[in-house]
């Protein structure tokens with residue numbers, strides 16, 4: 001899949017909720033009531049990632065999950081990252 005230009009990424013980010021471009025990834029931080037809720041979210045995202053064969057880079061500290069998305073194969077950001085970001089936001093709702 002084709003890597004998107006910085007302008008394409010910025011334009012497409014407008015259709016997402018609070019994801020931001022940082023270097024060559026799009027990023028967002030999610031917060032929860034507690035660890036259990038954060039980990040339940042991660043489990044649901046993990047299944048979605050497997051279904052899409054596209055996986056998040058993430059870090060979890062207690063009730064927060066920081067996620068960054070990029071496409072290794074394209075060495076940048078592609079539509080696949082936006083597809084996964086949309087699914088992640090839907091799971092978070």
Ligand SMILES: C[C@H](O)[C@H](O)[C@H]1CNC2=NC(N)=NC(=O)C2=N1
Pocket residue numbers: 053054055056057069070071072073074
């Ligand atoms: C073979 C397999 O489809 C690839 O390695 C996939 C797996 N998950 C992936 N996830 C992400 N985020 N980027 C990739 O380029 C990627 N490649």
